[in-house]
Amino acid sequence: MDQTPLPQINHQHETFTEGLLLDCGTVLAPLQIAYRTYGTLNADRSNAILICHALTGDQYVAEQQPLTGKPAWWGNLVGPAKPVDTNRYFVICANVLGGCMGSTGPRSPRSTGSEDLWGIDLPPITIQDMVRAQKMLVNRLQITRLFAVVGGSMGGMQVLAWASLFPEAVFAAVPVATAPYHSAQNIAFHEVGRQAIFADPDFFGGRYWEHGVVPSRGLAVARMTAHITYLSEAALTRKFGRRLQGNNALSPVLFGERFAVESYLEHQGSSFVRRFDANSYLCITRAMDFFDLAADHGGSLASAFRGSRTRFLLVSFSSDWLFPTTESRILARALNQVAANVSFVEIISDKGHDAFLLDEPDFHRTVAGFLGGAAEAAGLK
Amino acid sequence: MDQTPLPQINHQHETFTEGLLLDCGTVLAPLQIAYRTYGTLNADRSNAILICHALTGDQYVAEQQPLTGKPAWWGNLVGPAKPVDTNRYFVICANVLGGCMGSTGPRSPRSTGSEDLWGIDLPPITIQDMVRAQKMLVNRLQITRLFAVVGGSMGGMQVLAWASLFPEAVFAAVPVATAPYHSAQNIAFHEVGRQAIFADPDFFGGRYWEHGVVPSRGLAVARMTAHITYLSEAALTRKFGRRLQGNNALSPVLFGERFAVESYLEHQGSSFVRRFDANSYLCITRAMDFFDLAADHGGSLASAFRGSRTRFLLVSFSSDWLFPTTESRILARALNQVAANVSFVEIISDKGHDAFLLDEPDFHRTVAGFLGGAAEAAGLK
Incomplete structure (x- = not known):
């Protein structure tokens, strides 16, 4: 088996010298967030969609991955004339904190100029930490409110954390094939x-x-x-x-x-x-294991979204046994409890959790339709 | 973690110097089968029940395991006044071929007196090989027909192989939480x-x-x-x-x-x-992976049981996702196709595959009832 260490590629990134105060109490500084954008930000900076990637994903959501040469990992959903249409929306995708594609993570130096890397000593990262880091990037891009935040699996956890931490900054949220907590299994x-x-x-x-x-x-x-x-x-x-x-x-x-x-x-x-x-x-x-939105809100999942004006589209897949429909249903119930604006669609598919990455026309139509309606409500041209 | 090699215990066993011709074409000789018996064989040798153990089980089905000191692994099902009642039946349980509790396996010498062990070079064993080895033991015990063969999981695969290879030697068969083939998952x-x-x-x-x-x-x-x-x-x-x-x-x-x-x-x-x-x-x-009864019969599972007079009780558990009810249903359908005598019970339990080893009163009542009826049909006192 290949034993070669991963090459260090110079990914497009922003650096935040002030760093980020993590949930564990440590300040991680400097902070580097690697990201890619697609499409054009409109004049009033209101057409940005943030895509959150899953466990082993990266920022190359709509283009060839430079390390593997593989096609865009969500190219069927994000791109020109796709459901997340880069002719219309400005799409941002960032490598998560803790990742290995250019954002601060175990392969980063412990401090500026240090030869020593964090490795396994990197302070523990939470899903919320990942989201706070993304918020710094969004701020740097001078975007006050994201039109939408979209993600599947761990990306969906980030969508939920975004809607919970920064409700005013998220007009629409699309958590896909995900759950408000990681199950024992x-x-x-x-x-x-x-x-x-x-x-x-x-x-x-x-x-x-x-x-x-x-x-x-x-x-x-x-x-x-x-x-x-x-x-x-x-x-x-x-x-x-x-x-x-x-x-x-x-x-x-x-x-x-x-x-x-x-x-x-x-x-x-x-x-x-x-x-x-x-x-x-x-x-x-x-980070995924420790994700538990209800626990973070005194045991009440609904409290995580109280007062939210975000429009939600929850999507699950019928044969997904990693993040089964029952867990999206728990989420839908909590959102209903606080009278949030929520649509919930279970896509019938026999492809398991992976379905969210595959060519599933029902799923794509659902996302396109939801974003179209939300764009109208947001007054997007 | 403990690095101590397993101790070699002197388990009760029978030796067959002539050995066994395996499915792969190799003769494994000498053959040693370690086993335990419980209860008393009746005068006409008609009350024997063979229990087949699962992947990591052993012959100590109804007594303390000598190596671990743990209680009998199926003590809730097999024993005096239990569903498989050792006051009434003569119970035999053998360590499978390829196992490590005294039957010929990777820890056995390559030949009599040899210092060198088989290890990973042991010829590949099939479920049918395990059953043929058990048949040699049953013959040695001068039992022509087993009243019943009972087993769960891989033990259930052996039950199916028994009923298919030696239909006249199996009056009743109880394959539990099993399948006629091992699935891709x-x-x-x-x-x-x-x-x-x-x-x-x-x-x-x-x-x-x-x-x-x-x-x-x-x-x-x-x-x-x-x-x-x-x-x-x-x-x-x-x-x-x-x-x-x-x-x-x-x-x-x-x-x-x-x-x-x-x-x-x-x-x-x-x-x-x-x-x-x-x-x-x-x-x-x-051995489990290669189990596929239909493939062994030209693609027809029903052919594996054609003409069988064995009485079958199939048992599945509703939350078992390793051997789901759908696979027992495939078996039931094949048995029905050849007009076999078959009962099929799905036990409602949320304990998963493990349920077959646990205290599941419905399961135990079902087995006791089936064996009672079969005993009457067999004219057992």
């Missing part, structure tokens, strides 16, 4: 991934870069486990079933043949380690 | 467990005993992953929810606190490595 899946990373001898207590290696096997196992949870059983069966495919390179003696689903997972694991940092994976999975 | 979960074991530097290409260690961290990660699949989300939420519990011993700096569900999983992982052999885990998960 999801924490459990994250934990086995982390344990696989910790168990890798190349982890070196989180200081692997000092040894010129990365804990690639552990990170690959973490990715493989997570990947299963992104798909539905139906999708796995349709794609692979019990089809055999070639020999088992990893253990030819014991097993001889291998299943196509195994080759697929192995590919997912090994390509992931070439684009993602293990300490970032630890940091961000932990 | 289940293969995928097994594969990440195996990759975690392979990634452990103490695996030493499967020859870890030569180094006086065991790949405990990899095996623990495998167990943790699998354990999540044994529970339902509802069960995890009820047991742990998002409760925090003490500090994170494994990584105090990054995470500070840890969730109760994480401590629980860690305990499951670390206690498992003290009782199970990593090569056995590889060997047996692979």
Whole structure:
């Protein structure tokens, strides 16, 4: 497996020397936020849409990823004449705090000019910290109110945190395939991934870069486990079933043949380690685990949104078992409790959690329609 | 984590010097089958019930496990005055071929007197091989026909293989929480467990005993992953929810606190490595993956049971997502197609796959009732 450390690319970014006071009490300074924009900000700066990415996503929402050369990760939703139409809207997407694509994270120096990196010692980051960092970027771009904030999975958690922390700055919110808290089962899946990373001898207590290696096997196992949870059983069966495919390179003696689903997972694991940092994976999975909006509001989820004038579109997918419809329903109920403006759509799909990234016409029509209506209400031209 | 190799206990066993011709074409000789019996075989040798254990089970179905000191793993179902009543039936339970509790497996010598162990070079074992080995034991006990064969999960696969390979030797069959094939999702979960074991530097290409260690961290990660699949989300939420519990011993700096569900999983992982052999885990998960009764019968599951006079009781559990009710239904349909005698009960439980091992009164009543009726039909006193 590839052991080469991730290259450091010079991503477009803003630097905030004053730093950010994190939920844990530490000031992280300087703060760097890497981001990309698409389309044109209109004269009254009212057509900005912020896209929040998921656990292993990045800021390259609508263009080729420079490290992997892969196409835009949400190119079917965001772009010219797409549901999030960059001919009409000014789209911003930032790498999350704790990430590894140019925003401050485990690969950042501990202080300006320092040779030593944060690594695993980066103070714990919360979803709210990520959102506060994005708010600093939005302020720097001189945008007072975002027309919309849109995101799926962990991106959806950020959308919820935006609507809760900065209700006046969010005209419309689209949390997709997400939940107001991370479930015990999801924490459990994250934990086995982390344990696989910790168990890798190349982890070196989180200081692997000092040894010129990365804990690639552990990170690959973490990715493989997570990947299963992104798909539905139906999708796995349709794609692979019990089809055999070639020999088992990893253990030819014991097993001889291998299943196509195994080759697929192995590919997912090994390509992931070439684009993602293990300490970032630890940091961000932990942020998700600790996300619990109700707990942050004295046990009342509704309180997180009291008085909100934001228009919400909640979207879930019927076969998503990582963030099942029941969790979006809890959210819808809480929003109804405080008389928020909320639409809730469950998209029928057998593609599992991953559906939010795939070509799902019903989903895309729903988003386009909602944004169109909201634009009218906002008086956007 | 505990690195001590598993102690070799002298388990009760039978030896078959002629060995067994495996599905892969190799003769495994000598063959040793470790087993336990409970109750008394009646005069006409007609009251024997064979219990087939699951992936990580063993022959100690109704008594304390000698290695761990833990209570009988199916003590709520099997024992005096229990649904499988050892006052009435003669119960046999054997460690599966490929296991690590005394039957021939990766910890066995390659040949009589050899110092070298099979390890990962053990020829691949199938579910049918396990059953043929059990048949040799049953023959040695001079039992021509088993009154019943009962098993859950991988034990249920063995029950199906028994009914298919030796229909005249099985009066009644009780496959519980199982399926006629292993699904793509289940293969995928097994594969990440195996990759975690392979990634452990103490695996030493499967020859870890030569180094006086065991790949405990990899095996623990495998167990943790699998354990999540044994529970339902509802069960995890009820047991742990998002409760925090003490500090994170494994990584105090990054995470500070840890969730109760994480401590629980860690305990499951670390206690498992003290009782199970990593090569056995590889060997047996692979046997499950390759199980596909329909494929073995030209694509027709019904053909596996054509002409069968066995009475079947199929049991599934409503919240089991590892072996969901849909898969038992496929089985029921195939049995109906060949006019087999089949009852099918879905037990309503929110405890997931694990429910078959737990105190589920509906399940126990169902088994007791079915066996009582079958005993009458068989003319058992």
